[in-house]
Amino acid sequence: MSASEPRGALTGVRVIDLTQVLAGPFCTQLLADHGAEVLKIEPLKGDETRRLGPYRADDELREISGYYQSVNRNKKSIALDLKSPEGRDILFKLVDGADALVENYRAGVMERFGMSYETLSARNPKLVYAAIRGFGDQRSGESPYVHWPAFDIVGQAMGGIMSITGPDAQTPVKVGPGVGDLIPGMLASFGIVMALMEARRSGVGQFVDVSMVDCVLATCERIINQYTYTGRIPRPEGNRHPLLCPYGVVRASDGWLTISAPTDEFWQKLVTLMDQPHHATDPRYAQNNDRLNHQDEVYGLIEAFTQTKTKAELTALFGGVIPFGPIYDVADIFEEPHFKIREMLVDVEQPGSATSVKVAGVPVKMSRTPGRVRHRAPLLGENTREVLELAGYSGAEADNLFNRNIVK
Structure with a gap:
């Protein structure tokens, strides 16, 4: 970071990222x-999503x-064999200088590595340790499904969001984005920042336990x-709201749009715009309840109209x-001036390609310490030597670690 570049709000915080796929990488x-x-500590073969x-x-x-x-921009990558004693020693030394560690292994994996929260916090009492799992960690209450593997669709299914999403009451539908991963990722980052703030006051870190299904349920x-x-058990109700009317999707001559006018004031404005003001007093x-009944x-x-x-x-x-x-597809989004003005489509280098690519920008705008996309996602092990020096x-x-395939 140059002296002229604004500092991010979390500048000076070091995070060990042991996550893969979506929920954990999005969080970090x-x-x-x-x-x-x-x-980002990757296995020698790299994150699965590569x-x-x-x-x-x-x-x-x-x-x-x-x-x-x-979901991996702005990070540094080190490829490390955590199954080897030497690989674990490297991680231990990195933990000694870290503020937080995030992992999304299945319950018990870190314990089998000899790197449980208790072990790591004994070395670094200020460490904030966050775990993102399908059904949480037994430290907060042992779910009967604590050892089940889980992906986004499991979080959506058991967290309740699919039960109210679909064209009709008989047809549950998966939400398009991976919200079963993304919502836990967002809430985990929130929990980590809270724990970091408290650790700076008390000098003591803590365990942050994030369950995918719990997070989806909280948003439902x-x-x-x-x-x-x-x-009443809510069921899918298509593109209409079960409690508000009108609040849904209607067809235009060339596509679809959303209209939300459930308050009496907005209803009156809507029917006036449609040249049907008599409906305001019908x-x-x-x-709203009258409209809902009809x-x-x-x-x-x-x-x-x-x-x-x-x-x-x-x-x-x-x-x-x-x-x-109006309901936008991604081509519409790329043409929409709002997203350009708000810097929500950001160019990054794409190694192996002659041209750059775009990624979604930073949605939380900070006036004094703005976040930003500083650099592309790293190549596998691109920063291994730099990170080894930190350890x-x-x-x-x-060189010996490279030659013995402990790191890459």
Whole structure:
């Protein structure tokens, strides 16, 4: 970092990243975006996502897939054999100088390596240790599924989000993005920052336990209150809201858009814009609950209007007046000025390709300590020598580790 570059809010924080695939890497990338020095410890074969693609057509190197690039920017990579005593010794020495460690192994793996939270915190009492697992860690309450492997879709299924997502009550549908991973990743970064703040006050770190299914459930808070207050089990209801009307998706002549006008004020504005002001006082539609009881009629009269106009025409009519938005695909997003102005599409180098690629930008904007995309995701072991020096290995000692395939 040059003297002229603004410091991120987490500048000076060192994080050991033992995560792979999505939930953990997304968590540590959020920290890296805001200045943390993230040392990504990869197995000698690399993070699994390096091999999952997609790749640029001209990329013959195939070291950094689109998947890997998307959630590992701003990090340093060291390839390390943790099954060897020497590899574990390197990790121990790195932990001694770290503020946080994040892992998403299955329960018991770190214990089998001899690197449990208790062992590592004995070496470094200030260490914040975060674990992201499908069903959490037994330290916070042992789930009957604590040893089950879990991916995004498991978190979505058992956390409740699929039970309310789908075209009809009989058809649960997976949410498009990997929210079963991404939501836990976000909440884990939040937990880590809280624990770091407390450690700076007390001088003592702690264990941060993040369960994928718990995090998904927390974001489905509505189903809890609906069931508790009414006894009703919420089911998928398509693109309409179960409690608000209108609040959903309608068709334009050339695509789809969202309209949200559940308050009486917005409803009156909507029907006025549609040249149907008499519906504002119609007792069938006067208040939200009335509209909810006649929602097929409500959506029918809205679509009778919107289907006669293009998305551009409706944007000009509704935009800034009622809560409204056209449904964008990624090509639309690349053309939308909002995302360019907000720096949400950022160019990074793509090793092996003649041209750069874009990744999603930093969504949390900080006025004094802005986060940013500083550099692309690392090649496997690109920073191994640098990281070995942090652990006290240099020269012939480091060469020996390379020659014996302890590091790469």
